[in-house]
Amino acid sequence: MSMTESISETIPAILPLEDGFMDVMGKARKGLKLTLEDLAERTGLSLSQVEAAFQGTINSETTLLQLAFALNLHGPSLVAMAKNEWQPKPLPKIPGLQQFTTWYGDMTVNAYLLWDTATQAAASFDTGANCQAMLDFIERNGLSLKKIFITHTHMDHLADLERLSREHPTALCYGSAVDNPLGLKPLIEGDGLIVGSLSIRVLGTSGHTPGGLSYFVQGLSQPIVVVGDALFASSMGGAPYAYQEARLNNLNKLLSLPEQTLICPGHGPMTTVGEEQAHNPFFPETK
Ligand SMILES: [Fe+2]
Numbered sequence: 133m134s135m136t137e138s139i140s141e142t143i144p145a146i147l148p149l150e151d152g153f154m155d156v157m158g159k160a161r162k163g164l165k166l167t168l169e170d171l172a173e174r175t176g177l178s179l180s181q182v183e184a185a186f187q188g189t190i191n192s193e194t195t196l197l198q199l200a201f202a203l204n205l206h207g208p209s210l211v212a213m214a215k216n217e218w219q220p221k222p223l224p225k226i227p228g229l230q231q232f233t234t235w236y237g238d239m240t241v242n243a244y245l246l247w248d249t250a251t252q253a254a255a256s257f258d259t260g261a262n263c264q265a266m267l268d269f270i271e272r273n274g275l276s277l278k279k280i281f282i283t284h285t286h287m288d289h290l291a292d293l294e295r296l297s298r299e300h301p302t303a304l305c306y307g308s309a310v311d312n313p314l315g316l317k318p319l320i321e322g323d324g325l326i327v328g329s330l331s332i333r334v335l336g337t338s339g340h341t342p343g344g345l346s347y348f349v350q351g352l353s354q355p356i357v358v359v360g361d362a363l364f365a366s367s368m369g370g371a372p373y374a375y376q377e378a379r380l381n382n383l384n385k386l387l388s389l390p391e392q393t394l395i396c397p398g399h400g401p402m403t404t405v406g407e408e409q410a411h412n413p414f415f416p417e418t419k
Contacts, residue, residue, distance in 0.1 A: 143233050143240055146222070150400030151367035153196070153213040154188050156413050159368070160203040161186075163375025174202040200413065209413035213366055218411055220365045220403035223394065228330075228352040230269060231402065236261035236288040243289070244358055244396050246349055247275050248328025255279040255327040256296065256303075257347060257358040258398065263292040267299055278327050282307035282316060283360025284341040289398055290314075311343025319345060335385045337362035339378020340369035346386060348393075355393040357386060357405075363395060365403040368414050383415055 151159075161171065168186065172179045175198040184190040185199055191214045200207035212218040230245045241261055247254035254275040256266060270277055277300040282290050285307070293314070297305055306325075309318030321336035330351035337346040337359060346359040361369030363382050371378035386395070391406030409418040 143235070146219075147233065147240070147242075147401040149213070149219065149366055150364040150397070152188075153191070153210050153413075154186060156205065156210060156213065156367050157186060157199060157203060159370050159372075160205055160375075160414070162370070162372040163379070164203065166203070171199060171202055175199060204416065205413040206416040206419050207413075209366070209411050209419070212411065213413065218366060220401055220407050220411075223402055223404070226353055226356070226394065229356060229394075229396075231396065232260055232263075232266050232269070234260040234262045234265070236291065239288070240399065241288040242396070242398055242400075245269060245275070246327070246330060246352065246356065246358075247273075248330055248351065251328040252276050253278050253328030253330075255281060255330070255332065257281045257396070258283055258289040258360065259292040259296050261288060261291045263296045263299075266296065270300075277303040279303055279325065280305045281319075281332070281345075281347055281358070282314075283346065283358065283362075283398060284308070284344040285311055285313060286341065286361065289360060308343030308345050310338070311341055321345075335381075337378075337381045337385060339371040339374045339381055342374075344369075348389065355390055356396060357389060357393055358396040359386060360398045362386065362397075363408065363412075364397045364400045365395075365408070366412050367400075368412070369398075379414055383417060387412075387415060387418055 168182045172182045197207040200210045228249045232243045233240050243258040243260035252275045254277050305316045307316035309320050319334045323334040325332045333348045335346040337344045340361045349356045389405050393405040395403045
């Protein structure tokens, strides 16, 4: 099967969290470049207890709290993930925002359309694995695609850019000036763009990739930030080579936005800044 072919499994209406507690611990450990032995020494746990926690065979609250402390994670949020106790609250439908989730191999990826509900001027954010549903939606709703924004250059997010751009040849394609293998119109942090009545501010959220961008959009019923893989509900994109850069960009540029801001991530469910301030284990500073 090619990576852009869809597979038959149905995408759930409420997307599950992209990461579990073991993913979170693994990302933090790799980012901080700590070995399991380092963690045993820092926590006072035995090496076999640490190994078991990373394999998910031990998930006692005490052990996880000790590991969370050593990994600079927020312990209660990590424990809540291990107990499957947290999922972002269901969000109201926002006129002018549509999420598209497609299969890319055995994982799902999200792309988004945002539009001015008065003029139907629209912008897409990434394409996902397959942009057919987005193309159909644009046509069915009489939208006019003006701009295509790419969050980062991982293939699952822009796999169908060629087709989306071919079907909408007047739409301008934008991506990071730092990491721009496709020669898109280059953007840097602080750039501002307009689509109909929507204003879009570019935020530099490098770390997961060197040129990762997020897009803060105002003009709908609540502010929206499209973040690619910089941040997920209760997690963040892997950044083994630039972990603190990724974490601090998220903390300073995304989690500092108004708390009602809707976060549209590249994988997993949508969430809000307020929810992530309260529940994302990677950011003990906001608790
Ligand atoms: Fe990515």
